[in-house]
Amino acid sequence: MEITSLSLSEVREELRAGHLSPLEVLRALEERIARVDPLIHGYLARDFETAAGQAKTADVSLPLGGVPIAIKDVINVVGEPCTCASKILRGYRSPYDATVIKKLRAMGAIPYGRTNMDEFAMGSSTENSSVSPTYNPWDTSRIPGGSSGGSAAVVAADEAFAALGSDTGGSIRQPAALCGCVGLKPSYGRVSRFGLVAFASSLDQIGPLTKTVRDSALLLNCIAGVDPLDSTSLDEPAPDYAAGLGGEIKGVRLGMPREYFVGGIDPRVDATVRAAIRHYESLGAEIVDVSLPHTEHAVGVYYIIATAEASANLARFDGVRYGYRASQPANLLEHYGRTREEGFGAEVKRRIILGTYVLSSGYYDAYYLRAQKVRTLVRGDFTSAFEKVDAIICPTSPEPAFKIGERSDDPLRMYLADIFTIAANLAGICGISIPCGFAQADGKSLPIGLQLLGKPFDEARLLKIAHAYEQSTGWRRQKPAI
Amino acid sequence: MIKPVSSPFDVRYTAQLARLNLTEEEIAKFQSQLSQVLDYVEKLRLVDVTGVEPTAHTNPVFNVFREDRERDWFDAKEALANAPRQANGLFIVTKVVE
Numbered sequence: 396m397e398i399t400s401l402s403l404s405e406v407r408e409e410l411r412a413g414h415l416s417p418l419e420v421l422r423a424l425e426e427r428i429a430r431v432d433p434l435i436h437g438y439l440a441r442d443f444e445t446a447a448g449q450a451k452t453a454d455v456s457l458p459l460g461g462v463p464i465a466i467k468d469v470i471n472v473v474g475e476p477c478t479c480a481s482k483i484l485r486g487y488r489s490p491y492d493a494t495v496i497k498k499l500r501a502m503g504a505i506p507y508g509r510t511n512m513d514e515f516a517m518g519s520s521t522e523n524s525s526v527s528p529t530y531n532p533w534d535t536s537r538i539p540g541g542s543s544g545g546s547a548a549v550v551a552a553d554e555a556f557a558a559l560g561s562d563t564g565g566s567i568r569q570p571a572a573l574c575g576c577v578g579l580k581p582s583y584g585r586v587s588r589f590g591l592v593a594f595a596s597s598l599d600q601i602g603p604l605t606k607t608v609r610d611s612a613l614l615l616n617c618i619a620g621v622d623p624l625d626s627t628s629l630d631e632p633a634p635d636y637a638a639g640l641g642g643e644i645k646g647v648r649l650g651m652p653r654e655y656f657v658g659g660i661d662p663r664v665d666a667t668v669r670a671a672i673r674h675y676e677s678l679g680a681e682i683v684d685v686s687l688p689h690t691e692h693a694v695g696v697y698y699i700i701a702t703a704e705a706s707a708n709l710a711r712f713d714g715v716r717y718g719y720r721a722s723q724p725a726n727l728l729e730h731y732g733r734t735r736e737e738g739f740g741a742e743v744k745r746r747i748i749l750g751t752y753v754l755s756s757g758y759y760d761a762y763y764l765r766a767q768k769v770r771t772l773v774r775g776d777f778t779s780a781f782e783k784v785d786a787i788i789c790p791t792s793p794e795p796a797f798k799i800g801e802r803s804d805d806p807l808r809m810y811l812a813d814i815f816t817i818a819a820n821l822a823g824i825c826g827i828s829i830p831c832g833f834a835q836a837d838g839k840s841l842p843i844g845l846q847l848l849g850k851p852f853d854e855a856r857l858l859k860i861a862h863a864y865e866q867s868t869g870w871r872r873q874k875p876a877i
Numbered sequence: 878m879i880k881p882v883s884s885p886f887d888v889r890y891t892a893q894l895a896r897l898n899l900t901e902e903e904i905a906k907f908q909s910q911l912s913q914v915l916d917y918v919e920k921l922r923l924v925d926v927t928g929v930e931p932t933a934h935t936n937p938v939f940n941v942f943r944e945d946r947e948r949d950w951f952d953a954k955e956a957l958a959n960a961p962r963q964a965n966g967l968f969i970v971t972k973v974v975e
Contacts, residue, residue: 739897752886
C-alpha cells in the first residue's frame, strides 16, 4: 500500500506503531506532490527543509504526532508565505502562527505546504488565484471548486493526508463536494480565527478537509475551543468528536428542506442525493419534510453582507505596513489608489466596489441594514427547522464540477453556485459535505457531495450522522486516476 | 463629497470612496456586472422586515473584555519585517503634507 493513500487516522496509527517514521512519511508525501502537483497546481509553496527538521523531532505519541497537514494560504504559519493567492501579498512572510497552527503543533502535527485558493477566498472555482487555477484531480479540465480548491484537490489527489481551509459561504464544503472529500464548516465561534486573514468577519470559519469523517473529527478535536485572541470564539464544551463516532443512528430525524429540492439542480445531483437520503432511511433515519422559507433571499443577503465586510477588512491593504506598494506615487491618494489597483485581482476589486457601495451614505439602510434584517429571518428558518429535526440533509452544490473558464465572466452565475452552502454561514450553524456518488461526463467520474447541516455547536451529532453513511457506503474508497 | 445624481450606482464614484483606481474598461465592465447583481438583490425589498432586529453576527456575545496587561508580541524589527519601505525602525510613508 502506498503511504500517501492512507488517511490521516491510518498514517497516525502507522507512525504510532513505529512502522513508519515521520521523515519517511514526509518524504513519501513530497515525492507524490512532486509527481502529481504539476497536473493539479494545488500548492503555492512548500518548505521541505523546515518540515523535515520538525519531522526529525516529532513526538509520535501525540494525537497527530509527525503528521503533515496542508494549510490554505490564508492562515498564518510563522516564517512561511501567506499570500491569499494575491499579488498584493507576494513576498509576505508571516511573523506569527495562527491559533489553529499553534494547536496543531501542540498535537504534534507538522504544517506542510500552502494550498492554492481564490484570491482572498473570493470565489467558487479557484480560478481567481493570481498564480494559477487549481485543476480537479477527477478531470483536470474542470475546476476543483473554491475557494479552498487547493486544499480539496491535494487531499483528493493523495498529495496531503488532510488540510485546513476556510469557509465564508461554502468555501470548504463546495470544493470538498466537487473533489470527493470530506469538508467540515464548524459553527461560528467553534474555532478561533486569530491568524486567519479576514474576509467577512461575521461569516468566516476555519475547518478541516479530509479523506474520511473520522479524520475530520480528529482535526476538529485539535482546533476547536475558545481563544482569548478571538473574541468571537465561544467557551462551549468541545467533546471528543472522534470518540463519539460509530453506533446506530436509528431514529435520527433528518429534514429535507423543500425549497432545496426544486428546479435548477443538475438531475444527476438530484438523483444521487435522493438515493443517499433513501440510504439513510434504510439505516433507520426518519426523513422529515421541513421548510426554509427565506432560502431564495440567502444569496442576496450573503453578497451584501460578505462584500460589505470584505470592503472594510481589505482596507488594511494600503501599501504601508506590509504587502505590495505602487512605485513613485505623486501623492497619498495615488499611493492608495494605484497600490490597490495593481495589487488586487478583478473579483476582489468587484467585491470591494459592491461592498463599499452598499455601506455608502444613502444606501446603507436600503442594502446593508435590510440584508442584516433578512439574515435574522434566514436564521429563524433554521431555528424553527431544528425544533423538528436533528440535522438537515441536502445537496452541497447544485451541480458537479464545471469546466475551467466556463463562468469566469459571469459573476452572478458564479455566485449562485453557493446557493446551498451560504445559509449555514448566515445562520452560524455547522455543516459537512461527504461524498455520495458520481456523475459521468466525458468519460470521467465527477464526485457529488451530500450536505448535512446541524445546530450551532452540534458538530458531534453531525459527524456521527455523516460517519454512519460513510461507513455503510463505499464512496470513500474510490480515488481519482491521477 | 457630493454624490452624483445621474445614476444611483456609479462605479467611478464608489471606486474613489474605496481608494481603488480602476481602468476605463474595468469601470464599464463592473458597472454592467454589478448592476446585474444589484438587480438580483432588489428582491430583498419584497421581504417584510417590520419589527425584525438586524443580525450583525450569530453568537450571543456582546462585549468581550480581557485584562489589559503587557504581553510578549512583535518587537520593532519583526513588525517592520514586511514593510515595503522602512528606515531607522520606522515605516516610510508617502508624503502627506506639503
